Every structure is written in C-alpha cells, then in structure tokens.
Amino acid sequence: MYKVKDISLAEQGSRQIEWAELHMQTLMKIRERMSKEKPLLGIKISAVLHVTKETAVLMRTLHNAGAEVYLAGSNPLSTQDDVAAALAQDGINVFAWKGENEKEYYDAIETVAKISPNLVMDDGGDLHALIHDKFYSPNIIGGTEETTTGVVRLKAMEESGVLKYPVIAVNNAFTKYLFDNRFGTGQSAIDGILRATNIMIAGKVVVVSGYGWVGRGIASRMRGMGARVIVTEVSPVRALEAVMEGFEVMPIREASKIGDIFVTTTGNINVISVDDIMQMKDGAILANAGHFNVEIDVEGLKRASKNVRNIRPFTDEYLLPNGKRVYLLADGRLVNLAAAEGHPSEVMDLSFANQALSAEYIVRNRNLKKAVYNVPDEIDNQVAELKLSVMGIKIDQMTQQQKEYSKQWKYGT
Incomplete structure (x- = not known):
C-alpha cells in the first residue's frame, strides 16, 4: 500500500x-x-x-x-x-x-x-x-x-x-545530539536559508533564538561565515555559555531592532511575537529550525499584515502596517527540510x-x-x-594497568 x-x-x-x-x-x-x-x-x-x-x-x-x-x-x-x-x-x-x-x-x-x-x-x-x-x-x-x-x-x-x-x-x-543537532542542523539550516534567499551571510546580524545544541550549531556556523551573531535565551546557564563563547546575548525585544536574519531553535511557542516583528528592520528575514511551525507567530503575522505575496520559492513577503516588509521562509516550518534537503x-x-x-x-x-x-x-x-x-580512524585502547587504575580509589598524589 x-x-x-x-x-x-x-x-x-x-x-x-x-x-x-x-x-x-x-x-x-x-x-x-x-x-x-x-x-x-x-x-x-x-x-x-x-x-x-x-x-x-x-x-x-x-x-x-x-x-x-x-x-x-x-x-x-x-x-x-x-x-x-x-x-x-x-x-x-x-x-x-x-x-x-x-x-x-x-x-x-x-x-x-x-x-x-x-x-x-x-x-x-x-x-x-x-x-x-x-x-x-x-x-x-x-x-x-x-x-x-x-x-x-x-x-x-x-x-x-x-x-x-x-x-x-x-x-x-x-x-x-552532539552531531545531528549541532553539526547537522548547523549546516542544513543555513543551506535552507541560502536556497530560499541566496543572500550573503557575511556582514549580516544574525539572531539565533535558543542556545541548545541546534542553536549552538547554527550560531557557530553563521559566525564562521562572517555574520555578527546575537543569541537570545531564557536559560541563564545557556546564556552564560553563549557569552563565554563570544556571542552577544540580549532579550529578543532588543535583538529584534537590529537583526537582519532571525532563526528560532527552541522547540517552544511564540518565541518571536508579532510585537517583536513590528520592531524589525525593513527586509528582515525570519526562519525556523525547530520541529513545529509555532516558534514564530505566523498566524499573528498573517492577521497583522496588510499584504502577503510570494517572492521566490519558500520566501513570502509580509507588508506590515508600518510600511516595513519582512520575509518568512518556508511558512515558518523547518527551514532545513522545507527549503533544502535536510541534514x-x-x-x-x-x-x-x-x-x-x-x-x-x-x-x-x-x-x-x-x-x-x-x-x-x-x-x-x-x-x-x-x-x-x-572513516578509517583508529584510536588508543586502555592498557590493563590503566583499566585497573581507573577503577581504584586508594591511590592519591
């Protein structure tokens, strides 16, 4: 069947x-x-x-x-x-x-x-x-x-x-998760964004919402392509980690005013709200790399917009009441699989x-x-x-002495 x-x-x-x-x-x-x-x-x-x-x-x-x-x-x-x-x-x-x-x-x-x-x-x-x-x-x-x-x-x-x-x-x-989530999504999400838009990443301000393994992968690869990367987070531990790894960290309401490309990676709902979108630059690009299309408030964006038109495959232009335009990729669905081939x-x-x-x-x-x-x-x-x-890669094996040493508790300095 x-x-x-x-x-x-x-x-x-x-x-x-x-x-x-x-x-x-x-x-x-x-x-x-x-x-x-x-x-x-x-x-x-x-x-x-x-x-x-x-x-x-x-x-x-x-x-x-x-x-x-x-x-x-x-x-x-x-x-x-x-x-x-x-x-x-x-x-x-x-x-x-x-x-x-x-x-x-x-x-x-x-x-x-x-x-x-x-x-x-x-x-x-x-x-x-x-x-x-x-x-x-x-x-x-x-x-x-x-x-x-x-x-x-x-x-x-x-x-x-x-x-x-x-x-x-x-x-x-x-x-x-150390490989698929980080290396796989890190590469394939950018692939989807590029296929949908054909824009240059270098010099852009990229806002990555969420600094789990997916967010880490996307942020590091965006930086590697010359972007200035901002991370938004709700977890103080992950936010601190992002800071220590050299990224700017700020609330989405602040980041929304300066970002060129926004990528959500949290698995949660309405991470980017309509109010956030209203503050964005003319021409801002919105993409989602989380599983469901709920991270960007797509329905709210549709209700608030004066006009919607398809510009190119997987890229829709939304005309906001303030005259600015934002571009939503793949209707807010997984950009790496909707606009590209996945991992x-x-x-x-x-x-x-x-x-x-x-x-x-x-x-x-x-x-x-x-x-x-x-x-x-x-x-x-x-x-x-x-x-x-x-892959043709060999690694070391512990000796019997090392195995015994790793299980004991008596040896000190």
Missing part, C-alpha cells in the same frame, strides 16, 4: 537513495548484519519521519531485517517525492508527499497508526500521541523518538502516568544507526517498563566505533 505524489519518480528516487547509502556506511554495516540475522522478522513498524533519502536508507535497513514497515511524513513540507516513490516501489508502505495540507498530514499519520504495530518510530511525537489517544494496541512492544520536541512530549506523558509502552529517546544518544547523509548515518539498533534492542528486551529510556551506552559506543571504523 502507498500514497505518494508520483510513482513514476521512483527511478530518480532510487538514485538519490543510492547516493545516501554511499555516504551512510555505518548504517550499511548494520544492514549487512541484520540482513543475515533478520532480528526484526515478523515485526510491524509504524514510523513517522521526514521522508528523505537518508530516512529511506533506514527504512530499507529495517525492511531487510525482516520488518513490515509503514511510513508517513513528520512534516508537510519535508517529503522528497522521488524518494517516497522509490520506497513504495521497494515494498515500503509509504503515505507521504510534499505539500500536504493539515488534514492530509494527519490522515497519513492515522493510516500508519492504526495498523496495530509492534514498534512505533517517531520524529516529533505526533505518532506516539495519536496512538495513545486513539489507536493503542497491546501488540506494541515499544518505540523510539528521534528529536528533542518528541522526547519532551514523551517525558511529559511519562510524568503524567499515561505512557503505555517503553520508548528509547534516540535524540539523547551522544552520537545523535547531510554522513550525520544522519549516526542518528539512524541508533534508530536501527534501538529497534533491535527493544525487540530483544521485551520486559522494559513503561518509561522513556536513553539509548544504552553499548549502542552509543558501538555506533561511534562503527563510524570511526568506516
């Missing part, structure tokens, strides 16, 4: 997936083993992920491991239609296309939610929430969650006592290696309590070791 935009795009999508596989050798090593062992044989997986060429490499890996896979997109604008077509041709049950409206988006998620899965694989928490609300099945062994936003939602479910199955927070793996394959290699191994771990450990778990250390380390190996 499938519902995609154009199945005739499958050949083109297969070439895209082939390119990703060439740059995701960690996951390909895992696929090689799983194809022989079939650890997921007979397992039905419901997945809501960004339908990109990198996700396709994961889906093929799970399929080769024996799983029956159902996939929907985790963002209405992030699906790569040629890749979706190729997956459908490969035997993956995929329901995704770029440009879904809100009803189509949730209908697709509902399609994969109601198959009575054994494993639930999500990016953002929409699938987990829908299954808990309407489609829970006792057949569910457990699930995984790819991103910070989804983990926050799942922790809230756990704390409220409503979580019905164990979930591994893939996002919390060192080999995920580079090399960094998704790490994230999706964690996904594949976490799925295998849940199937092999069926007595986990209903809680949110971090990726086991042995999986995190295995992913790092595999990545180093395929």
Whole structure:
C-alpha cells in the first residue's frame, strides 16, 4: 500500500537513495548484519519521519531485517517525492508527499497508526500521541523518538502516568545530539536559508533564538561565515555559555531592532511575537529550525499584515502596517527540510544507526517498563566505533594497568 505524489519518480528516487547509502556506511554495516540475522522478522513498524533519502536508507535497513514497515511524513513540507516513490516501489508502505495540507498530514499519520504495530518510530511525537489517544494496541512492544520536541512530549506523558509502552529517546544518544543537532542542523539550516534567499551571510546580524545544541550549531556556523551573531535565551546557564563563547546575548525585544536574519531553535511557542516583528528592520528575514511551525507567530503575522505575496520559492513577503516588509521562509516550518534537503547523509548515518539498533534492542528486551529510556551506552559506543571504523580512524585502547587504575580509589598524589 502507498500514497505518494508520483510513482513514476521512483527511478530518480532510487538514485538519490543510492547516493545516501554511499555516504551512510555505518548504517550499511548494520544492514549487512541484520540482513543475515533478520532480528526484526515478523515485526510491524509504524514510523513517522521526514521522508528523505537518508530516512529511506533506514527504512530499507529495517525492511531487510525482516520488518513490515509503514511510513508517513513528520512534516508537510519535508517529503522528497522521488524518494517516497522509490520506497513504495521497494515494498515500503509509504503515505507521504510534499505539500500536504493539515488534514492530509494527519490522515497519513492515522493510516500508519492504526495498523496495530509492534514498534512505533517517531520524529516529533505526533505518532506516539495519536496512538495513545486513539489507536493503542497491546501488540506494541515499544518505540523510539528521534528529536528533542518528541522526547519532551514523551517525558511529559511519562510524568503524567499515561505512557503505555517503553520508548528509547534516540535524540539523547551522544552520537545523535552532539552531531545531528549541532553539526547537522548547523549546516542544513543555513543551506535552507541560502536556497530560499541566496543572500550573503557575511556582514549580516544574525539572531539565533535558543542556545541548545541546534542553536549552538547554527550560531557557530553563521559566525564562521562572517555574520555578527546575537543569541537570545531564557536559560541563564545557556546564556552564560553563549557569552563565554563570544556571542552577544540580549532579550529578543532588543535583538529584534537590529537583526537582519532571525532563526528560532527552541522547540517552544511564540518565541518571536508579532510585537517583536513590528520592531524589525525593513527586509528582515525570519526562519525556523525547530520541529513545529509555532516558534514564530505566523498566524499573528498573517492577521497583522496588510499584504502577503510570494517572492521566490519558500520566501513570502509580509507588508506590515508600518510600511516595513519582512520575509518568512518556508511558512515558518523547518527551514532545513522545507527549503533544502535536510541534514547531510554522513550525520544522519549516526542518528539512524541508533534508530536501527534501538529497534533491535527493544525487540530483544521485551520486559522494559513503561518509561522513556536513553539509548544504552553499548549502542552509543558501538555506533561511534562503527563510524570511526568506516572513516578509517583508529584510536588508543586502555592498557590493563590503566583499566585497573581507573577503577581504584586508594591511590592519591
């Protein structure tokens, strides 16, 4: 079963997936083993992920491991239609296309939610929430969650006592957030901004809202391209860290008056309000790198504007009552996936290696309590070791003396 935009795009999508596989050798090593062992044989997986060429490499890996896979997109604008077509041709049950409206988006998620899965694989928490609300099945062994936003939602479910199955927070793996969130989003968000606008970064004042791992990545790379970077934060610890790393830190209300480009990265709502937007320079650019399109008050901006027109793909001009113009990219959705291709394959290699191994771990450990778990250390380390190996990099090993020394408490100075 499938519902995609154009199945005739499958050949083109297969070439895209082939390119990703060439740059995701960690996951390909895992696929090689799983194809022989079939650890997921007979397992039905419901997945809501960004339908990109990198996700396709994961889906093929799970399929080769024996799983029956159902996939929907985790963002209405992030699906790569040629890749979706190729997956459908490969035997993956995929329901995704770029440009879904809100009803189509949730209908697709509902399609994969109601198959009575054994494993639930999500990016953002929409699938987990829908299954808990309407489609829970006792057949569910457990699930995984790819991103910070989804983990926050799942922790809230756990704390409220409503979580019905164990979930591994893939996002919390060192080999995920230290690389995907920082290096992946740091590069791909800028890629999306450049594709949408073709502006020069050097010399611009860039305001990054949030200094988590995503914000750190974007701020450092913007600075590397010659921007003057301002960070806005609500956490005193993260704000202090940004200051110590050489960034200007100030409230968004002050930064809104001097920024040229604004990028939200917090996972929270109305981080940039209409009042903030009214203070911006004529020609200010607004982009979001958080999971949902709630960080910029898009609806408030639409209500307040005198006129809206599309200037170029993924760039809409809003004429404000004061005569100034601001430019919203990708309708406030994830700019790296809506206006570009998402993270580079090399960094998704790490994230999706964690996904594949976490799925295998849940199937092999069926007595986990209903809680949110971090990726086991042995999986995190295995992913790092595999990545180093395929990169041709060797590291030192502790001697027996060093191992014993690291476990003792008697030696002093």
